[in-house]
Amino acid sequence: MKLTVMGTDEYGTEAYEELFRRILADMGKSRAIDEARMVLRPEDPAFIYSVRMRSRPERLTMKDVAEIREEGGEVQLRISDERYAPSILSKLWSTYGRDSVDQRTRFEMTIKGANVEDLKKTEVVSGQKVRNEMIDALWRTLPEGMKSRYHLSGPRTVTILASENILRPELKEEASILHKEMEGEGDV
Amino acid sequence: MYEVMMFDGGVYRSDEMLDLIEDIGGSVVQKSQMAQTMLITMAVPAEDAPAVKELARELGGEMKSVPLAGTEIAVVGPSLGRHHMPHPICDIAEQLRQYGAITVVMGLARGRGKETSQISADEKTIINEYDAAIFVLGNFKKCVEEKKHLFDDITVPVILISGPMPEGLDEDCEGIVCGVGRKSERMRRAEEIDKLVEIADMTAEIVSDRRVELGEDPIFVHPAEVKQRLEEMEAVRESLRPAPIVLHLDGIRVKIPYNENREELEGLVVFGRPLGEVARITPSRISDSSTLIRIMTRSEVEYRDSL
Numbered sequence: 008m009k010l011t012v013m014g015t016d017e018y019g020t021e022a023y024e025e026l027f028r029r030i031l032a033d034m035g036k037s038r039a040i041d042e043a044r045m046v047l048r049p050e051d052p053a054f055i056y057s058v059r060m061r062s063r064p065e066r067l068t069m070k071d072v073a074e075i076r077e078e079g080g081e082v083q084l085r086i087s088d089e090r091y092a093p094s095i096l097s098k099l100w101s102t103y104g105r106d107s108v109d110q111r112t113r114f115e116m117t118i119k120g121a122n123v124e125d126l127k128k129t130e131v132v133s134g135q136k137v138r139n140e141m142i143d144a145l146w147r148t149l150p151e152g153m154k155s156r157y158h159l160s161g162p163r164t165v166t167i168l169a170s171e172n173i174l175r176p177e178l179k180e181e182a183s184i185l186h187k188e189m190e191g192e193g194d195v
Numbered sequence: 196m197y198e199v200m201m202f203d204g205g206v207y208r209s210d211e212m213l214d215l216i217e218d219i220g221g222s223v224v225q226k227s228q229m230a231q232t233m234l235i236t237m238a239v240p241a242e243d244a245p246a247v248k249e250l251a252r253e254l255g256g257e258m259k260s261v262p263l264a265g266t267e268i269a270v271v272g273p274s275l276g277r278h279h280m281p282h283p284i285c286d287i288a289e290q291l292r293q294y295g296a297i298t299v300v301m302g303l304a305r306g307r308g309k310e311t312s313q314i315s316a317d318e319k320t321i322i323n324e325y326d327a328a329i330f331v332l333g334n335f336k337k338c339v340e341e342k343k344h345l346f347d348d349i350t351v352p353v354i355l356i357s358g359p360m361p362e363g364l365d366e367d368c369e370g371i372v373c374g375v376g377r378k379s380e381r382m383r384r385a386e387e388i389d390k391l392v393e394i395a396d397m398t399a400e401i402v403s404d405r406r407v408e409l410g411e412d413p414i415f416v417h418p419a420e421v422k423q424r425l426e427e428m429e430a431v432r433e434s435l436r437p438a439p440i441v442l443h444l445d446g447i448r449v450k451i452p453y454n455e456n457r458e459e460l461e462g463l464v465v466f467g468r469p470l471g472e473v474a475r476i477t478p479s480r481i482s483d484s485s486t487l488i489r490i491m492t493r494s495e496v497e498y499r500d501s502l
Contacts, residue, residue: 018334018335019333022376026379049336150335151276151279
């Protein structure tokens with residue numbers, strides 16, 4: 008992750024850079040970020056965070072992350088992407104009930120009473136959820152009192168402007184320029 | 196004069212230590228047992244302290260100095276939100292516990308923000324019930340400086356913990372420790388542990404100064420002696436709170452309802468005087484289930500007697 012921090016407070020700038028890295032690492036989002044830029048102006052106060060993700064958050068269905076086949080009246084499922092195993096399992100449990108899902112090994116399971124076509128279409132991860140998680144991670148890194156917030160969202164880029172005061176047009180403009188810069192560089 | 200110290204040893208034969216404390220007229224401030232370890236914080240007459248130390252040596256334990264024993268300290272953060280809790284506020288509170296203090300963690304309802312931070316009169320009154328207050332603020336110098344109004348009207352010693360060193364706050368608080376700020380994880384690195392020790396040492400120093408100040412016009416009776424009388428009360432014996440009696444520098448917090456026990460508390464005889472004559476007994480502002488006892492100074496009692 009490439010991180011650029013521009014701040015007016017020497018101690019705070021350094022501390023927030025460290026804090027940003029640690030919080031994102033705790034939330035498991037560091038690897039998802041390609042580049043991040045932060046503008047910290049506590050005297051205004053105004054904080055602008057812009058983050059470009061490595062890949063566009065996409066909606067994934069069961070078909071994308073598991074191999075599904077029907078065998079002897081039961082549906083056999085094999086998880087092909089381990090990262091989504093918890094989401095797959097909780098989705099199956101909530102849809103068919105725990106009694107109908109027999110997990111034989113870490114990646115293999117048998118589901119009773121399921122329809123293959125319906126199961127293939129079941130959504131495992133929604134793109135919006137990934138985006139929301141990223142915004143949540145950014146909010147955590149922002150100072151707490153900044154309750155006026157404005158956010159811009161592109162295919163891969165999320166920008167947040169936060170302040171305690173009314174969000175003046177010039178601040179929004181600044182956030183918008185940063186957002187475009189980040190988006191533009193991502194397309195190159 | 197009482198000396199407060201802590202026995203750190205095993206559970207085996209620890210009842211002998213408890214018996215000795217009782218025999219010499221001392222008092223157990225706090226007792227905690229963790230597996231085979233027994234920690235007993237006690238207040239014993241200074242002249243009998245060598246006997247206690249001798250027994251501790253015989254039992255294979257050790258006596259530790261607990262500079263903050265007999266105090267209750269509030270660690271205050273701008274909010275209870277995840278931005279400030281649990282680190283570093285809880286880390287500081289835990290360090291103070293190791294120094295013998297009873298600590299509480301408090302988050303202000305509207306303490307966050309540079310221009311919008313507030314503290315209510317109720318919050319100030321609650322903070323003033325403790326022996327000292329530690330305010331833990333953030334990373335931006337300007338924000339920390341702007342929040343000095345949070346300490347207005349706080350009558351107990353205030354220690355400020357912040358990231359950068361703020362300017363112009365020397366008059367508003369008794370001590371400042373910088374280099375902490377907002378944290379997202381436990382303070383466990385060597386330099387962070389040093390910082391925690393620095394905070395606890397500064398608190399101990401400020402509390403010690405306050406003790407000296409109180410010694411100039413001593414309180415009528417040591418809180419440990421009042422504690423012994425309180426322990427005889429049925430309401431205290433029946434209290435299920437982990438520490439029903441908490442010592443303060445100049446009094447006691449007893450966790451029983453004020454309204455139901457006022458008369459009995461005022462009538463407790465200490466040194467031949469009813470407690471109501473030598474102490475101010477008031478309900479705590481935290482909740483109805485706690486009562487504060489502030490012991491008057493000797494000169495105050497004499498003055499009231501002369502009227």
